[in-house]
Amino acid sequence: MRRTKLTSSSGIYKIQSTVNSKIYIGSSVNLKRRMHEHLSSLKKKDHGNRYMQRHINKYGLKDLRFSIIEFCTKEKLIEREQYYINTLNPEFNLCSNAKSVLGTKHSKESKQKSREVAILLMKDPDRRQNLREAAIKQFADPKQRKSRSDAMKIRSAKGENPMSGKHHTEESKRKMREALKGKRKGKNNPMYGRKRIVSEETRQKLRESSRIANMKRCKPVKQYDLNGTYIIAYPSQSEAGRQTGINPNNISSCVSGRLKTTGGFIWKRAIK
Numbered sequence: 001m002r003r004t005k006l007t008s009s010s011g012i013y014k015i016q017s018t019v020n021s022k023i024y025i026g027s028s029v030n031l032k033r034r035m036h037e038h039l040s041s042l043k044k045k046d047h048g049n050r051y052m053q054r055h056i057n058k059y060g061l062k063d064l065r066f067s068i069i070e071f072c073t074k075e076k077l078i079e080r081e082q083y084y085i086n087t088l089n090p091e092f093n094l095c096s097n098a099k100s101v102l103g104t105k106h107s108k109e110s111k112q113k114s115r116e117v118a119i120l121l122m123k124d125p126d127r128r129q130n131l132r133e134a135a136i137k138q139f140a141d142p143k144q145r146k147s148r149s150d151a152m153k154i155r156s157a158k159g160e161n162p163m164s165g166k167h168h169t170e171e172s173k174r175k176m177r178e179a180l181k182g183k184r185k186g187k188n189n190p191m192y193g194r195k196r197i198v199s200e201e202t203r204q205k206l207r208e209s210s211r212i213a214n215m216k217r218c219k220p221v222k223q224y225d226l227n228g229t230y231i232i233a234y235p236s237q238s239e240a241g242r243q244t245g246i247n248p249n250n251i252s253s254c255v256s257g258r259l260k261t262t263g264g265f266i267w268k269r270a271i272k
Contacts, residue, residue, distance in 0.1 A: 008032045011071040012080050015092065017055060019063050024092035025050060027081040029074050042136065051092050114221050220270040221255055233270050240267075 008030050015024040015038065028034035041047040042056045056064070072080050081098035084090075121127055138144050156164065167175070186192060198206075218236035223244070225231060233242035237255070241248035246263035253259040254267040261267075 009071050009076050010077060012069045012077070012084055014067050014069050014084075014088075014090075015052070016065050016067070017059070017063050018065060019059050019263075022055070022091040023082045023088060024049070025069075025081060025088060025090040027077040027098065029077070031068060038066070049092060049094055051094065055092070148162070221251060221256075222268050222270045224266040225267065226261065226264065226266065228266065 010027075010029040011031055012027050013031055013034065014026065015026070016022070026034065031201065039061070042053060042061060045053065045057065047056075052064075069084060070080060078098045085093060085096060085098055182188075187233070206218040215235075218238075220233060220235050221237055221240050222233045223231040223240065237248045237251045238253055240246070244263060244265075246265075250259060250262040253265050254262045255269050
């Protein structure tokens with residue numbers, strides 16, 4: 001789907017086919033988010049607009065062009081959308097009347113029905129498998145992972161992260177643990193049967209990172225004879241133990257002052 005430069009403002013948008021010039025007119029309080037919702041649903045082949053979904057199944061996503069017709073306030077969205085529906089007669093729109101769910105509050109009964117339908121859908125093994133495969137495919141793409149990571153960082157910086165400043169209660173944590181018990185074992189584990197492929201370049205980076213981290217943790221020591229004459233310095237207590245055959249724990253005790261000598265030598269901490 002080709003698109004013009006998008007913003008998060010509210011307004012009226014158009015989706016048009018380059019093959020037959022058919023169009024769809026819509027409105028949204030967040031144009032950028034709405035475009036991504038269309039794109040995601042069409043990719044998954046579960047878009048609510050059957051005309052547009054059939055068209056994409058035949059011609060592909062690259063055929064559609066997303067563009068902004070007009071920016072307007074939230075209060076004017078339905079009025080302006082109806083104007084463009086009447087003026088342009090969009091072929092992809094299922095309904096000739098503009099409508100919105102903005103500000104609509106669902107009743108408890110409606111919420112309960114939606115919850116029951118969602119539970120039934122998630123009990124379908126084929127649907128769960130499709131969702132699992134889609135998630136694996138998505139996260140296997142480095143560009144997708146980076147894009148999601150960058151988007152989350154930006155949202156967190158703006159304070160828009162839904163969990164920003166929030167913490168799960170102990171009761172909530174317990175329920176999550178109970179819900180996951182036994183669900184991630186064997187074939188239910190998303191990594192089951194998959195071999196992690198790590199390039200040699202990545203392995204080298206991991207080794208170098210580990211080496212630097214170990215160097216930062218190392219505590220260099222100096223070795224003296226019993227007369228206080230300096231002998232040699234070692235980069236770490238472990239290395240001193242390897243080269244002298246003296247237990248590194250005893251060297252550590254000597255350095256910290258719990259022992260005066262060990263292995264017939266005096267040991268002191270060296271300043272890096």
